[in-house]
Amino acid sequence: MNVIEGNFRATGKKFAIVVSRFNHFVVDSLLEGAVDALERHGEVNQDDITIVYVPGAYELPLAAKKIAKRGEVDAIIAIGAVIRGGTPHFEFVAGECNKGLASVSLDYDIPVSFGVITTDSIEQAIERSGTKAGNKGGEAALGALEMVNVMAQI
Ligand SMILES: Nc1c(NC[C@H](O)[C@H](O)[C@H](O)CO)[nH]c(=O)[nH]c1=O
Numbered sequence: 001m002n003v004i005e006g007n008f009r010a011t012g013k014k015f016a017i018v019v020s021r022f023n024h025f026v027v028d029s030l031l032e033g034a035v036d037a038l039e040r041h042g043e044v045n046q047d048d049i050t051i052v053y054v055p056g057a058y059e060l061p062l063a064a065k066k067i068a069k070r071g072e073v074d075a076i077i078a079i080g081a082v083i084r085g086g087t088p089h090f091e092f093v094a095g096e097c098n099k100g101l102a103s104v105s106l107d108y109d110i111p112v113s114f115g116v117i118t119t120d121s122i123e124q125a126i127e128r129s130g131t132k133a134g135n136k137g138g139e140a141a142l143g144a145l146e147m148v149n150v151m152a153q154i
């Protein structure tokens with residue numbers, strides 16, 4: 001039986017982190033978690049990490065697409081926080097962000113990990129950005145590290 005699975009070591013591999021500024025009070029922690037995971041688990045050098053800021057989660061796919069098209073990174077990590085308000089706007093922002101990022105990954109054959117939290121409340125967002133429910137930014141970075149390894153083996 002042949003089994004392909006990846007570890008987290010990615011020294012020399014290049015990563016882009018696309019970050020949406022909206023809800024920066026939690027996004028800052030998600031970004032910190034992602035960078036920490038790349039450095040501590042992936043042994044990725046700081047010079048091999050590029051951070052690109054966009055206004056909101058709705059703009060993440062466009063930035064990810066442009067980065068992917070350049071073909072200079074091995075994986076992209078998308079970081080953001082979409083927190084439900086009082087109108088259907090949440091559904092559109094979160095939905096288009098998710099669909100767009102998935103399309104970039106499939107269209108350009110590059111891992112695009114989803115570190116965009118989509119929550120019903122600020123409390124839920126805080127819980128998932130480095131407190132009792134972990135750090136979704138760090139989890140997304142670990143996913144990117146593993147996928148870089150898996151893609152190299154397929
Ligand atoms: N409400 C949230 C937004 N809204 C802004 C959009 O993402 C976009 O920047 C705007 O519609 C202009 O095109 N963005 C988030 O990331 N999180 C939110 O909760």
Ligand SMILES: CC(=O)[C@@H](O)COP(=O)(O)O
Nearest residue numbers: 083084085086087089090
């Ligand atoms: C996710 C959103 O767009 C949301 O924060 C906007 O809030 P509202 O639906 O009250 O306008």
